[in-house]
Amino acid sequence: MALFGLGRSARPPAxxxxxxxxxxWVRPAAGLDEADVVKVNEILCPDPACPGFETVILIMRPGERTRAxxxxKPIAAVTQADVADALTG
Structure with a gap:
């Protein structure tokens, strides 16, 4: 039965x-601790002014607004210097 995904194998992990x-790289550069959450995702921006793929980094600290x-560039092309530039920019 394939209803609601039952009976199908799961997608392989990315x-x-x-x-x-x-x-x-983000954690020490931003001075984060274990209570802070970092999410890193690659998205395809549909806007013609965008570079195509871009990496979005979300920093979530308790009691503070989420920082995006x-x-x-794609995640695989991101360097430590890119992360430092994003944090200071």
Whole structure:
């Protein structure tokens, strides 16, 4: 039975390495601790003015507004310098 996804195999996990690498650079650069949450995602921007794929970094700290950073390139191409620039920009 394929109703509601039953009986189908799950999708294979995505390559998580680049996302985890970027997250590992964000934590110390932003002075975050274990209570803080970092989410890193790659999106395809439909706006013609966008570079195509971009990396969005969300920093969520208890009691504070979520901070969103954008790097105009795919996750796999993001460097530690890109993360530092996004944090200061």
């Amino acid at each position: 390559n998580d390495g680049p996302r985890r690498r970027v997250e590992a 950073l954008k790097v105009p």
